[in-house]
Amino acid sequence: MDDTDVRILNILRDNSRTKNTEIARQVGLTERAVRARIEKLTRDGVIRKFTIVTAPVGVEGIVLIGTQVGRTGAVKEKAAQMSDSVFECSGEFDVAVRLRADSLDELNRRVDELRSFPGVLKTSTLIKLIEG
Structure with missing residues (x-):
């Protein structure tokens, strides 16, 4: 990985939907060269997935889960299946699970669903108050 790859990664971190032609313009390469670099970065596991950041939701929590031996x-x-951060x-x-919900009631329902999983012995939920 060289400085150009790092520049490409930084552009994609800012906006994963940036067109290859725009990236090429910014880093001084052809679109084909940028596409090849992105494919290699993906193949090599440097880029694991392209994703989005959604607008903040009403409530976010981390649910800590104690499990039966062998059930983790x-x-x-x-x-x-309930969260992309487990x-x-x-x-x-x-186990720790990040849950997002529109309300405390919805978050509570989702925590109750986690508690109902076979092998769950106990939970503790942390509610995010302030970000940053």
């Missing part, structure tokens, strides 16, 4: 993977897989963690809890 299954709980994590099921939780991934990860295993160490300590008192085994």
